[in-house]
C-alpha cells in the first residue's frame with residue numbers, strides 16, 4: 001500500500017517526542033540483537049524505518065542490511081550510517097538482485113500491517129530467496145483481528161509511563177487523532193492476521209513457523225513469529 005510508504009516518508013508524528021522515538025528504536029534493536037545467533041551473522045532488517053539504533057545491531061553481527069522502501073528515509077539512513085562500513089542501505093527492489101542464500105537472520109517488524117496480503121507474499125518470497133538454508137525470518141508486531149486501537153493506546157501509555165514521557169504521549173495521541181495517520185488508518189486500514197492465518201501464510205511461502213513467546217517492541221497485544229525454511 002503506497003499510501004503508507006508515503007506516510008512514513010513524510011514528516012509524520014507517529015512518535016510523540018524525541019525520547020519516544022529513541023526508546024522505540026532502542027527496544028527494537030535490543031530485541032533484534034536477541035535473535036542474532038552469531039557475531040558474524042548477516043542480518044537483514046526489511047522495511048527498517050529510521051533504525052536509529054542500528055549501530056548497536058551492527059556491533060552485534062557481521063553485516064547489517066537496512067532495506068527501506070521510503071526514499072526520503074533511505075536517504076537519511078545512507079547519511080546517518082555512512083561511517084559504519086558493516087551497514088548497507090538498500091531499497092526493497094534492490095533485495096531482488098541480492099546474492100541468494102546470503103542472509104542468516106531477516107527481521108520484518110511492524111511492516112506486514114501496512115502491506116496488502118499479496119505484497120506480504122512478495123516480501124516473503126524475496127526474503128526466502130536470500131536466506132541461507134538454516135536462516136531465520138522473524139516477523140514482528142502482527143495485529144490480531146480481535147484487538148482494537150484501545151490496546152495500542154494502552155501499550156503506548158505504559159511505555160510512556162515507564163520512560164517518563166507520559167505528557168508528550170497524551171499530546172501525541174491528540175495529534176495522532178487529528179492527523180493523516182488516523183485518516184489513513186480509517187481509510188486504508190491496517191492488515192490483521194490471526195495466529196493460524198499467519199502460520200498458514202508463512203507455510204504457503206515455504207516457512208515452518210511458530211509464535212514467539214513475546215512480541216518485538218513494546219506492544220504485548222501484538223504477535224511475533226519465528227520462521228525457518230520448510231524442507
Ligand SMILES: C[S@@+](CC[C@H](N)C(=O)[O-])C[C@H]1O[C@@H](n2cnc3c(N)ncnc32)[C@H](O)[C@@H]1O
Pocket residue numbers: 001002004005008009028046047048049050068069070108109110111114115116119
Ligand atoms: C512502523 S514502521 C516500522 C519500521 C521498523 N521496522 C520498526 O520496527 O521500527 C513501518 C515501515 O513499513 C514501511 N512500509 C509501509 N508500507 C509498506 C509497504 N506497502 N511495503 C513495504 N514496506 C512498507 C515504511 O516505509 C516503514 O519503514
